[in-house]
Amino acid sequence: MSLLTDFLRKKAPRPGAEIPAYYRRALAISEILLAIYFPLNVILFFWSTRQAQWMPIAMFVMVMAGLLLIGRLPMRVSFGLYAAITLVWGFWYVKTFGWSCGGQHFLILLLFLTFFNIYEPPWLKLFYFVALISFRMLLFSYSLSFPPLYALSTSTSIAFQTLNSLMFFIMMAALCILFSSNLQETERKLRLDNQELHKEAGTDPLTQLPNRRAMLNDIDLYQLKWPGETFSVAIADIDFFKKVNDTYGHNCGDYTLRMLADLFREKAGEAYSVCRWGGEEFCFFLPRKNLDEAGRVLFDICNDVRHMKLRFEDVEFSITITVGVEENDFTSPLKDILEQADQKLYMGKKSGRDQVVI
Numbered sequence: 001m002s003l004l005t006d007f008l009r010k011k012a013p014r015p016g017a018e019i020p021a022y023y024r025r026a027l028a029i030s031e032i033l034l035a036i037y038f039p040l041n042v043i044l045f046f047w048s049t050r051q052a053q054w055m056p057i058a059m060f061v062m063v064m065a066g067l068l069l070i071g072r073l074p075m076r077v078s079f080g081l082y083a084a085i086t087l088v089w090g091f092w093y094v095k096t097f098g099w100s101c102g103g104q105h106f107l108i109l110l111l112f113l114t115f116f117n118i119y120e121p122p123w124l125k126l127f128y129f130v131a132l133i134s135f136r137m138l139l140f141s142y143s144l145s146f147p148p149l150y151a152l153s154t155s156t157s158i159a160f161q162t163l164n165s166l167m168f169f170i171m172m173a174a175l176c177i178l179f180s181s182n183l184q185e186t187e188r189k190l191r192l193d194n195q196e197l198h199k200e201a202g203t204d205p206l207t208q209l210p211n212r213r214a215m216l217n218d219i220d221l222y223q224l225k226w227p228g229e230t231f232s233v234a235i236a237d238i239d240f241f242k243k244v245n246d247t248y249g250h251n252c253g254d255y256t257l258r259m260l261a262d263l264f265r266e267k268a269g270e271a272y273s274v275c276r277w278g279g280e281e282f283c284f285f286l287p288r289k290n291l292d293e294a295g296r297v298l299f300d301i302c303n304d305v306r307h308m309k310l311r312f313e314d315v316e317f318s319i320t321i322t323v324g325v326e327e328n329d330f331t332s333p334l335k336d337i338l339e340q341a342d343q344k345l346y347m348g349k350k351s352g353r354d355q356v357v358i
Helices: 002-009 020-048 056-067 075-097 105-113 121-145 156-200 214-226 243-246 252-267 291-306 334-350
Strands: 231-239 273-278 281-287 310-312 315-317 321-327
Touching: 002 281, 020 056, 020 075, 020 105, 020 156, 020 281, 020 315, 056 075, 075 121, 105 156, 214 231, 214 273, 214 281, 214 334, 231 243, 231 252, 231 291, 231 334, 243 252, 243 315, 252 273, 252 291, 252 310, 281 291, 291 321, 321 334
Parallel strands: none
Antiparallel strands: 231 281, 231 321, 273 281, 310 315
């Protein structure tokens, strides 16, 4: 019961000016197969009755008109035309040849197309469902109350049933393939979009390094996965970065941050991961490294930065960084460990900059 109530609460999106591509293809495939099916009925009818039947010819003309107009008519009009063809054909078929020939099978396809139309509200789909079930039961009652216009032999009845069953299952299979493929493609795109959004949410747009949130998440995951493994963190800050901005402009400051990020990425390997912590600060995470090991890694980075030549437009300059390093003590929360690294950074700032404080 809850499944039904949840279904009825869903709101249908507002349809656009054109039929959605997946639904247009579904109607087109159905009508192409019907355009093959109706001429086959003409042949089979003539073979069984020795008379030309006008109804399958009329249905063929209608389905070809629907096929030609499918991209020009509103969605509900195109579906309404398809529904009219299916309902009229089902009634005429049962009236002419009886229930056992299988002309009523195509009502199931109509129900299938109804429920896969996302632009119809749930209550209307439920109404269509009740209407189709009622129509099918009326057809069945009619077939029991009135004999068919043509009494077919057993072999002819089998031929009609074979044609209808074969075409019905071909159409059902084609629609299942189409809708399942569309759902799979939609799911794939959503998954890729979600991955991209997740990546963007955890990426600093200027440097393309992970941002603070992504770094904290990575460290938390590391602690959960390897609770007994040591690690170190480091906070690095560009020395006199305000002077770079004031002297050469903020574009030069952005260039400096990007070049520094490139250097950090190039040297990282498996030794550490790095993020932009904020402003001109960067945070390093050094898994399985104690304070001394982390200090040596950061000392090499500090030296690389010192010797890096930067050139912005016609200006050549260099920068230095100051780094504070702290090791996990297995008792303090991550916030406190990072604060200790930050305090060591400011100790380095006060004692001359361009150094690593461990």
